[in-house]
Amino acid sequence: MNAVEVTGLTVALDDGSVIVDDVSFALESGQVMGLVGESGSGKSTVALALLGFAKRGANIVGGKVVVGGVDLLALGRNELREARKKLIGFVPQDPATALNPAMRIGTQLTEGMLGGRKENLPRIREVLKAVGLPSDDAFLRRHPQELSGGQQQRVAIAMAVSKGPKLIVFDEPTTGLDVSTQARVLEMVGRLCSDNGMAAVFVSHDLAVVGAVGDLVTVMYAGQVLETGTRDEVLLTAAHPYSIALLESVPSTRQRLPLVPIPGRSPAAGAKFEGCVFADRCAYAEDRCREAVPALVTAPTGGAARCVRVEHVRQNQTCQVKEPLRRIESREEGRASVLSVRNLNASYDRTQVLFDLSFDVAPGECVGIVGESGSGKTTMSRCLIGLHESQTGVMEMDGKPLPLRLRDRSKAIKQQMQYVFQNPYGSLNPRETVATSVMVPLKHFYGDRGKAARAKAQEALERVEIPWRLADRYPAELSGGQRQRVAIARALACDPKLLICDEVTSGLDVSVQASVVELLRSLQNDGLSMVFITHDLAVVRSIGDRVVVLSQGRVVESGEVESVLSAPEHAYTRGLLADTLEVDRPDAETSEVPG
């Protein structure tokens, strides 16, 4: 008998729009299912529905969730609570808010278990050892804020595991963690589930994470399951056009490949469709796709896909071969670098966070700055633009000295250096329309007003592929990717020489990230120099020319992207590269080694 059986699970909003539509799957004990989808796909709603819970405004309107022989959705309130206690563990996304800051670790670990604290302690110690944490009394007496993010997440996992549930639901548990911590946590999740015979549903937006942990993989889009099967079936031989497109948009650390964004915009939660939910963005769509909702059919590869043209897609997809991108070699060597940084030191109060940073940015080059959280990469980018207050060192721009502090910099320098922020939701003034936002720097730097400014703004927006009809909208009406494009357009309107991009893609879905990366690549081809700060080696591989690896405020390695990522010299880079998860793809094996 299956440990977990979900049939026809449907969740609707109060106004009747369906946000999770007829989701069914079954898991055996010890199996992990990866549930992957972009934001708004309904994956987290499914995760909560497995606990028999729906957020305010949403209701579970149909289906069965059978865990260990009990149908959770048929239970009353109190019975459901008892059933949850015995049968289900839940690991939420953010461990910092999931743990009670006022309670000791030991208390939190035992409070959810049946029986008293004394009798449960041996079990707790055992589980803590299994998740790689100390299990002595001193550790149990600590408070959550005394632990690191990775340790907190392990405590949260230990809480879920220790009572021995039949099913554990993981809701993006590794999203906030560094790659090295993430790799260890994922490895642990897989081991715990198979050792303890627990089924698990692992929700993530990251295909590589799901590929690393899941025995089964289910792809969701607009509230529907579009494809499901074993890991190899879905990730190596994807059958549904959406899965294929999603895989195409994931960057790789191994090769510099062009990323293929998915055209259009993902539908809002609760949008209604007549036919296939993906038809509007699908390259293979034909008339019958729009007529009726396709059923999940068994694909020739073994999995199940919700597509009427599975055979056709399968045959044509194999013909697509991506050429690895060559590095543009036409850079003029010996010319003064656009930006050169020597011995940059920076500190917060008395704590020094950057130590002797030095690097150069050649004209038309993209330098990737890579590091984990706490490596000082954001402080460094703030130093470059002059927002950081206490820093020492020497910076030069085009051979001329560049004052460290913003207030000492001339207007011309401010115009030539532009900064794009990580958070697309905060980087635009919420009370200004898109067009006004882009026109503000035009007026400031060039004195353009009225029609001349609008024409230039239109030009800048068209360069980032934002249609002019969106110009009079407010940022709140745009998607994250669109906002990030507008922020880039605003920087471009200043006609800069150097663009500093601080984690510009980390808040975006992969398919949107692909489109932003491709946009930046096209700008680079127009001769723009870039400093691209990121934690993601794969993104650096796909866009960077040279890379600087930061660890704890120091440069540990720098050089050409190809050489550093193919043959890293420093142990830290090697570790980072080894921990970065990769989606295994068939074309990676067949294509030649990048040059």
Next chain:
Amino acid sequence: MIRTRPREQGEQEVQAPPKNLTRRVLTSRQTRLGLIMLLTMIVFAIVGPFLAPHSPTAVMAKPYAPPGDGLLLGADSLGRDIVSRILSGGANLTWMAIAATALGVALGTTIGLVAAFAGGIVDMLLMRVVDVLLTFPTIIMAILFISMVGPSRWILVVLVAIGLTPGMARVMRGSARPVMRREHVMWARTVGLSSRHILMREVLPSVTSPLMVEIGLRLMWSVVGLASLSFLGFGVQPPASDWGLMVSENKDGLAIQPLAVFIPAVCVALFTIGGNLFAEGAARVIGRTEGTRS
């Protein structure tokens, strides 16, 4: 299963709230009620003097005369027509309250925003000055000044405004500080926009919801403050009519002629409650539809 075609790309916002701010604010029942009360009282105060059947200062009957003899509500402590005095008693209060609020809010907002923007020593100095001002109770300070320089309506306005300033500055600094760390403000600094532009265009629009609530609250505080000063005899001076003053003039005759105290008190109450309902409701609506940054 019934499904409809998706609407055009990008236009799938589910039930977008009305775009226009005023229309959006008026969708709430509380704000509508508050606005009606507030506007009624303001119109009453402005139009009232023209509708008064008698002069508010003319002695018409015996002190505390009961209704009758052409006096609808009777006479007050000096035998003047209560109806006329009530009708003409709100005008001073209204304009003085509005002027004091405008002045106090403008001053407080400027101080708060500048402190939040400049940070460091400027912030510290401004906030210490504000702290010192906060320790003076508004009414006592006003009484002190009025006793020294004599009652003048403009001095009253300025004194009440100064009383409002420190609290206003604190609140605005508090709500502007997180905005200063937002990316769009940092961007404005990196391109070197002027401080004035940053404060007026980037920061101020982002703090409108606390600003609105504060304006509403401070308006009510100045109404109450001015009425209290009049009641204590330091505000509008007799024989001019004023709601606060009426309460104090007629309090001795409360048992014989309660209307002369009650109606002015109710007028002040309606004014303040209406304004409060409106400000609070508006803030809630703004917070719900715009504060969420999605």
